[in-house]
Amino acid sequence: MQCLITFVTKRARGGTVNKDNLVNADVVRFGRATDCEVHLPDPRIALRQVELHLREGGLFIESLTGTDLTVNGAIVRSALVHPGDKLAIGPYDVTINPPKAGIDAAVSIEMARPLSDDLAQLHERSRVSLGATALSKRGLSWSLFVLVVLLFLVAPVVAYLSPGAREATKTWPIKADTAWNSGEISNAHKFFSGDCGACHQKAFVPVEDKACIACHKTIEQHADPKSFQMADLHKFGCQSCHKEHEGSHPIVLSNQQFCVQCHESLATLAPKTALLNTADFGRAHPEFRPSVVTGPGEIKRVSLADKPQERSGLIFPHDKHLVPEGVRSPNGRMKMDCGHCHVPEPGGRLMMPVKMEPMCDGCHLLKFEPTRLDWVLPHGRPADVIRLVRGLYDGLALRGGVEDPAAPAAVRRRPGTPLSEPERLDALAWAEKRSNDMMPIVFGRTVCGACHVAKPDTATPGSFVIEKPQVAQRWLPKGAFPHDRHATMVCGDCHQATKSASSEDVLLPPIAVCQNCHTGAASASNKISSTCVSCHKFHLRELGPMFDAASMTGLRTQ
Amino acid sequence: MNQSILVYRRFRYLKLALLLVLASVILYAFHQPMRVPNGGTWLGYTLGTIGVLLILWLMWFGIRKRRYGGGKVMLEDWLSAHVYLGIALIVVATLHTGFQFGWNVHTLAYALMMIVIASGVFGVYAYIRYPLLMTENRRGTTLDQMLAQMAELDRECRDAAMGLGDEINRYILASSQETRVGGSMWRQLSGRDASCPTHRALAQATGLAAKAQREEAAAMRRVVTVLQRKCDLVTRARRDVQIKAMLDVWLHIHVPLSFALLAALVAHVISVFFYW
Numbered sequence: 001m002q003c004l005i006t007f008v009t010k011r012a013r014g015g016t017v018n019k020d021n022l023v024n025a026d027v028v029r030f031g032r033a034t035d036c037e038v039h040l041p042d043p044r045i046a047l048r049q050v051e052l053h054l055r056e057g058g059l060f061i062e063s064l065t066g067t068d069l070t071v072n073g074a075i076v077r078s079a080l081v082h083p084g085d086k087l088a089i090g091p092y093d094v095t096i097n098p099p100k101a102g103i104d105a106a107v108s109i110e111m112a113r114p115l116s117d118d119l120a121q122l123h124e125r126s127r128v129s130l131g132a133t134a135l136s137k138r139g140l141s142w143s144l145f146v147l148v149v150l151l152f153l154v155a156p157v158v159a160y161l162s163p164g165a166r167e168a169t170k171t172w173p174i175k176a177d178t179a180w181n182s183g184e185i186s187n188a189h190k191f192f193s194g195d196c197g198a199c200h201q202k203a204f205v206p207v208e209d210k211a212c213i214a215c216h217k218t219i220e221q222h223a224d225p226k227s228f229q230m231a232d233l234h235k236f237g238c239q240s241c242h243k244e245h246e247g248s249h250p251i252v253l254s255n256q257q258f259c260v261q262c263h264e265s266l267a268t269l270a271p272k273t274a275l276l277n278t279a280d281f282g283r284a285h286p287e288f289r290p291s292v293v294t295g296p297g298e299i300k301r302v303s304l305a306d307k308p309q310e311r312s313g314l315i316f317p318h319d320k321h322l323v324p325e326g327v328r329s330p331n332g333r334m335k336m337d338c339g340h341c342h343v344p345e346p347g348g349r350l351m352m353p354v355k356m357e358p359m360c361d362g363c364h365l366l367k368f369e370p371t372r373l374d375w376v377l378p379h380g381r382p383a384d385v386i387r388l389v390r391g392l393y394d395g396l397a398l399r400g401g402v403e404d405p406a407a408p409a410a411v412r413r414r415p416g417t418p419l420s421e422p423e424r425l426d427a428l429a430w431a432e433k434r435s436n437d438m439m440p441i442v443f444g445r446t447v448c449g450a451c452h453v454a455k456p457d458t459a460t461p462g463s464f465v466i467e468k469p470q471v472a473q474r475w476l477p478k479g480a481f482p483h484d485r486h487a488t489m490v491c492g493d494c495h496q497a498t499k500s501a502s503s504e505d506v507l508l509p510p511i512a513v514c515q516n517c518h519t520g521a522a523s524a525s526n527k528i529s530s531t532c533v534s535c536h537k538f539h540l541r542e543l544g545p546m547f548d549a550a551s552m553t554g555l556r557t558q
Numbered sequence: 559m560n561q562s563i564l565v566y567r568r569f570r571y572l573k574l575a576l577l578l579v580l581a582s583v584i585l586y587a588f589h590q591p592m593r594v595p596n597g598g599t600w601l602g603y604t605l606g607t608i609g610v611l612l613i614l615w616l617m618w619f620g621i622r623k624r625r626y627g628g629g630k631v632m633l634e635d636w637l638s639a640h641v642y643l644g645i646a647l648i649v650v651a652t653l654h655t656g657f658q659f660g661w662n663v664h665t666l667a668y669a670l671m672m673i674v675i676a677s678g679v680f681g682v683y684a685y686i687r688y689p690l691l692m693t694e695n696r697r698g699t700t701l702d703q704m705l706a707q708m709a710e711l712d713r714e715c716r717d718a719a720m721g722l723g724d725e726i727n728r729y730i731l732a733s734s735q736e737t738r739v740g741g742s743m744w745r746q747l748s749g750r751d752a753s754c755p756t757h758r759a760l761a762q763a764t765g766l767a768a769k770a771q772r773e774e775a776a777a778m779r780r781v782v783t784v785l786q787r788k789c790d791l792v793t794r795a796r797r798d799v800q801i802k803a804m805l806d807v808w809l810h811i812h813v814p815l816s817f818a819l820l821a822a823l824v825a826h827v828i829s830v831f832f833y834w
Binding site for chain 1: 590591592593594596597598658660662663664666701705706708709710712713716719720721723724727730731734735736737738739740741742743746795798799802803806807809810813814815816817818820821822824825828829830831832833834
């Protein structure tokens with residue numbers, strides 16, 4: 001067929017340029033290949049894109065690539081075309097023209113959609129700076145600022161002002177009332193840790209003592225306010241020592257610097273004090289000064305360095321009781337140890353008082369009459385003992401049957417024989433003499449005097465008095481020594497009882513013994529760091545409440 | 559120039575920062591608080607106050623640097639001091655905390671501050687290292703010139719491939735129409751594009767060139783040569799964008815988190831005295 005191909009080119013200044021090309025071929029091929037009848041030099045066109053045939057029915061167009069062919073706007077694979085039809089082949093617009101005489105077909109072709117400018121497109125596709133992305137420093141800055149202010153400043157303040165709002169935010173991942181919490185509450189106070197207002201009663205006001213006294217009404221003084229009006233104590237509120245929000249551990253101040261700032265120069269600060277200066281248990285602590293009984297009703301603090309003697313009125317040689325071979329007892333030799341007499345109190349810290357019964361009377365039976373071993377005196381007051389002894393001899397004399405040849409006949413008579421009045425008086429006279437003779441033995445070394453200091457009563461002849469035993473309940477009442485926490489040691493490590501022959505010995509270890517294991521605040525590799533509060537308390541029970549309970553207004557000074 | 563910020567005035571601000579650090583450490587070492595060290599002791603308040611003032615001053619640098627020629631003190635002084643005192647803040651603020659941390663606004667402020675400082679330290683590193691790499695990478699051209707060359711090569715490649723098969727033409731068309739430099743923040747920072755159309759086209763062309771015959775082979779070799787040049791350009795252009803992004807990205811953390819820090823700091827200070 002004869003086909004007229006017209007290439008239409010638009011001119012920059014308007015108008016068009018037509019370039020005709022007459023093709024004679026059975027099939028007119030459109031494509032990028034140079035051997036195509038219609039050469040379309042564009043990378044978007046296939047080597048062979050479409051073909052134009054002349055058949056009996058007319059002029060057919062057929063796509064060889066399957067796509068990118070439209071006839072009058074409709075995508076087709078092949079179609080019968082007529083003059084006037086508008087085709088699009090890739091970026092080219094093709095118009096079927098009415099053929100002139102002698103020509104089978106005529107088409108005009110125009111590049112309608114040229115490739116865009118590569119550089120402009122490349123610039124458009126490429127974002128070459130972070131500023132060109134959605135990331136904006138300014139926007140992000142303000143967003144974060146506002147977010148943090150809302151979550152961590154506005155929300156907690158709103159929660160403070162409105163309990164309802166606080167409740168509402170309880171389920172939020174960031175809780176308004178805990179975002180400000182600077183640390184864990186101590187275990188003792190944890191049960192009300194959700195109630196900030198219990199302590200923080202006013203905003204921008206430090207926690208006041210009255211918040212503490214609300215519970216700790218009876219918290220005691222540290223120094224006797226009558227003797228030591230230490231103005232300095234006013235400065236210290238509860239918070240000076242007891243800081244909260246610092247973890248679950250107790251909030252008792254263990255740093256001894258607080259104590260030492262007064263106690264290292266107490267003699268100057270409070271000249272009336274009986275306390276000695278101290279600064280550190282390891283370096284500068286005075287020798288222990290136990291409160292010992294120095295005489296009837298007299299208790300004094302005497303330094304262990306001065307070998308204190310306790311006038312307890314009791315006789316007890318520890319060494320005799322702790323001999324390795326054991327002591328003689330009704331049941332043979334018995335090895336004694338400290339625990340025979342010294343039993344820890346239920347709390348385990350201190351020892352129970354030692355009692356005659358049942359600790360001593362297993363061996364020390366109060367018998368005095370060699371002929372009457374069935375007679376056993378009770379552990380009681382001297383007057384009762386004297387009365388009992390006299391009664392025993394009276395009864396013996398009146399009953400008769402005494403085998404002492406020096407005794408009157410009435411006393412030696414066969415028991416059950418009736419007594420005349422003179423005989424009775426004889427017998428009682430014997431009994432009185434006998435009991436008077438025995439009294440020094442009863443109150444002597446073998447019975448009462450074995451343990452007690454007994455003397456004849458100068459006011460009442462024939463009577464005896466026993467010095468009242470006085471044993472210090474606690475030799476070191478100002479310090480706490482928990483026996484239970486030293487259970488890994490044996491008693492003899494501290495108390496030299498096996499070498500003590502006298503009950504006047506105060507069997508406390510000197511401070512050097514404690515310092516074998518304990519040092520002061522400074523940590524040492526092989527010693528236990530011990531500060532003032534390891535043994536001493538700040539609030540002293542015997543000094544009464546620190547605060548005026550009625551007004552709850554502050555430190556009590558008078 | 560960049561180096562000189564660190565050695566500026568013979569390390570004057572390094573010495574100042576070291577002095578601050580040393581003073582803080584010595585005070586902390588000899589400080590014996592009643593209980594555990596924390597922000598509430600006299601030293602804690604002192605270090606905290608120094609920290610707040612430092613942070614405000616460091617943030618003022620963002621304003622000062624925009625005032626060209628403003629102020630009596632040189633901008634270099636400001637930057638040198640900004641760097642060294644900012645790093646010194648790590649010690650001052652850490653000692654202020656007394657090593658007490660928790661899930662709260664106080665530790666939030668600390669964490670934000672540490673991230674801001676860390677990003678700043680990276681910024682110092684970037685400003686020392688990347689400009690050299692950038693110069694090396696550019697080989698005397700600019701990014702715009704590289705892009706123009708790429709566009710030129712696209713045209714050249716299309717012309718060379720005009721007589722070649724449809725498949726390679728599709729790849730080449732994609733290379734010229736879809737290749738991009740940079741893009742999202744991640745693409746810019748990574749400096750690569752796993753599905754780069756130019757590299758795909760080169761791989762395809764190389765494969766086809768091996769099989770091509772006669773005159774097609776000559777055209778194919780030309781296409782391969784052009785695509786290789788374009789690949790080299792694309793890689794260098796992406797590296798250029800990457801280096802610029804590295805020089806820039808830390809500021810996108812440094813600045814916004816500084817503002818978050820400022821907010822957390824305000825909340826921290828207010829909260830501490832609110833619940834005194």
